[in-house]
Amino acid sequence: MVVFKVVTQNTKPFDGQKPGTSGLRKKVTVFQQEHYLHNFVQATFNALPSDKVKGSTIVVSGDGRYWSKDAVQIIIKIAAANGVKKVWVGQDGLLSTPAVSCIIRDRVGPDGEKAYGAFILTASHNPGGPHEDFGIKYNAENGGPALEGLTDKIYSNTKTISAYLTTEGLPDVDISSIGTTTFEGPDGAFEVDVFSATEDNVKLMKTIFDFEAIKELLANPKFSFCYDALHGVAGVYAKQIFVEELGAKESSLLNCTPLEDFGGGHPDPNLTYAKELVHTMGLGKVPPANEPPEFGAAADGDADRNMILGKRFFVTPSDSVAIIAANAVGSIPYFSTGLKGVARSMPTSAALDVVANKLELKFFEVPTGWKFFGNLMDAGLCSVCGEESFGTGSDHIREKDGIWAVLAWLSILAYRNKDVGDGKLVTVEDIVTQHWGIYGRHYYTRYDYENVDADAAKKLMAYLVELQSTLPEVNKLIKETRPDVEEVVEADEFEYKDPVDHSVSSHQGIRFLFKDGSRLVFRLSGTGSVGATIRLYIEQYEADSSKTGKASQDALAPLVAIALKLSKMEEFTGRSEPTVIT
Ligand code: VG1
Ligand code: CO
DSSP states (O other), X not given: OOBOEEEEEEOOOOTTOOOBTTBEEEEHHHHTSTTHHHHHHHXXXXXXXXXXXXXXXXXEEESOOTTHHHHHHHHHHHHHHTTOOEEEEEGGGBOOHHHHHHHHHHOOOTTSOOOOEEEEEOOTTSOXXXXXXXXXXXXXXXXXXXXXXXXXXXXXXXXXXXXXXEEESOOOOOOSSOEEEEEEETTEEEEEEEEOSSHHHHHHHHHHSOHHHHXXXXXXXXXXXXXXXXXXXXXXXXXXXXXXXXXXXXXXXXXXXXXXXXGGSOOOOSTTTOHHHHHHTTOSSSOOSXXXXXXXXXXXXXXXXXXXXXXXXXXXXXXXXXXXXXHHHHHOGGGTTOOSOEEEETTSOTHHXXXXXXXXXXXXXXXXXXXXXXXXXXXXXXXXXXXXXXXXXXXXXXXXXXXHHHHHHHHHHHHHTTTOTTSOXXXXXXXXHHHHHHHOEEEEEEEEEEEEOHHXXXXXXXXXXXXXXXXXXXXXXXHHHOTTSOOEEEEEEOOEEOTTTOOEXXXXXXXXXXXXXXXXXXXXXXXXXXXXXXXXXXXXXXXXXXXXXXXXXXXXXXXXXXXXXXXXXXXXXXXXXXXXXX
């Protein structure tokens, strides 16, 4: 058996190893600097209680982006040196973010062991490749992203780190085939266990959804299905679940082979970046050669996001979570006893609020980032939650779950069509328009200004905060720009007090709240790797069901004009157009 030693390697702190909304994301070239990843991993181990780390099992895997395989080997060695007894790795180093969450919570190893935490190697929806992004985040024992208390500790450790532990004599481990490799370290055996990326996840999905009902829907000749993994890790799960388990045609999968550079694209499931799917579904500029499928969906690089499309129809993520919540009971066996509560991130539209109100469900509004849902779910306060950024999920795990969202929609469609017989199929569009008829419609859009000069972005945000203290000024400007828009009645920076652990998160987005319930929200992204990204969220509620059929850009045009005027967007950033509109 291979015997290894533990050695101490001196190092110096790197600037800027502060985890953002979802982990540390930087250019690959930054991560490739000697000691860079090592420092962050050691800083994480130092932030965890050492008695928990010693003898523990840790998961290491990710979305398969460029440099992941090197990173897996580096982390295996640092883990071994820090007293970890077992490292679990998905085959080829691949595990989706939701699958990691599932594995931490549900997987029991051959020796009865459970995982204590995970390093997830992903920069999610950011592009990959030698000159693009890499990322790492730590997930805790509940399967969810590390909370701010822990990420603050990690960051503070990165600023003072002077040495890390690694091994001498421990070779790179073969992660391409399933099986366990055992080594001998100073504290005894150290094991690396490579296992199927999909097995535990499929098992869990089968306990949540009625696979037979979905199978029947997919087999209905009137129904057609299409899924685009944008060359991210979702492809691995899509093949197993949609094709192998549910009988979808192999040809219904687009870009389902994971690639280190995602084929050169942005693995971001929205109308701008999921080009092929958007075209196939009849939502592109040029009509497709074939009749579009009834249902289409896409995922991001690490498969925690989802975009849901009907034939020539886009479902906004804010509507999607509201519709899933409204239809869960009945359509999805996991929710047969009802929902414990629902939650959304602050910039997500209030469509979910209206459902919660009508169905008398507990409701929570949290800051942007999935980590904020974890405490609510652990406390049994929330079953379904979502973000406007194409994230939807439930308390079956502690991450958003792209495949789960697709299965949820297929379940709703299957349920609505169970007695369709020779009749007309109930479509995605039907479900959404019926929903608007009952609950009203939240017109919604998000403007992203990517890679803006960081200083300019900060100045714009500071200017907006200042503006908030002079509402009469703001309302005067509104009157001058669009007299048809109601006045702003409240303006603040969103602050969240966690109802479970009472921790407070401040400066979570600048809000302008209008008399009729419309909202403008401004935030700086916490997931970019260079410069700054300004996000502008615009929302307007229409309760009158005769007015819910407008084109969203028309309905929102007055508010967009006001947002750009108020923020002096072009003046500060030099941008006359956003990079992405969703
Ligand atoms: C973005 C989204 C946020 C999401 C986060 C991580 O963060 O707005 O809703 O939770 O990405 O998603 P930001 O700070 O850039 O706005 V993922 O799929 O990139 O892990
Ligand atoms: Co993601």
